[in-house]
Amino acid sequence: MLRGNLRRALALVRNRTHREEPLRVTLYERAGCALCEETHRALRRIALDRALEIQxxxxxxxxxxxxxxxxxxxxxxxxxxxxxxxxxxxxxIARWLAAVG
Incomplete structure (x- = not known):
């Protein structure tokens, strides 16, 4: 329960602090791909500091x-x-996003 509350609180803070238009990033992946899941987790961590929209x-x-x-x-x-x-x-990944975004 605490973990869910923490995620909601972080999402509220993120929504208040990210005033810029989110970068729209597409992640090409496949089911069962551990590297794909790790990349998605990395994007979610990066999204705590930068507005991202992940497709x-x-x-x-x-x-x-x-x-x-x-x-x-x-x-x-x-x-x-x-x-x-x-x-x-x-x-x-964050450096690449900063360079191309």
């Missing part, structure tokens, strides 16, 4: 997307820029 796309749901990303997931996309995030730390 998760399961590449196995669309054959054309799967053909492009099947060997690369997890991949972040922001505008026309992409980053293969397998094994990257939060800092590297």
């Amino acid at each position: 998760r796309v399961d590449i196995d749901g669309d054959g054309s997307i799967r053909d492009v990303y099947t060997l690369r997931v997890p991949v972040l996309r922001l505008g026309d820029d992409e980053l293969d995030t397998a094994g990257l730390e939060d800092r590297a």
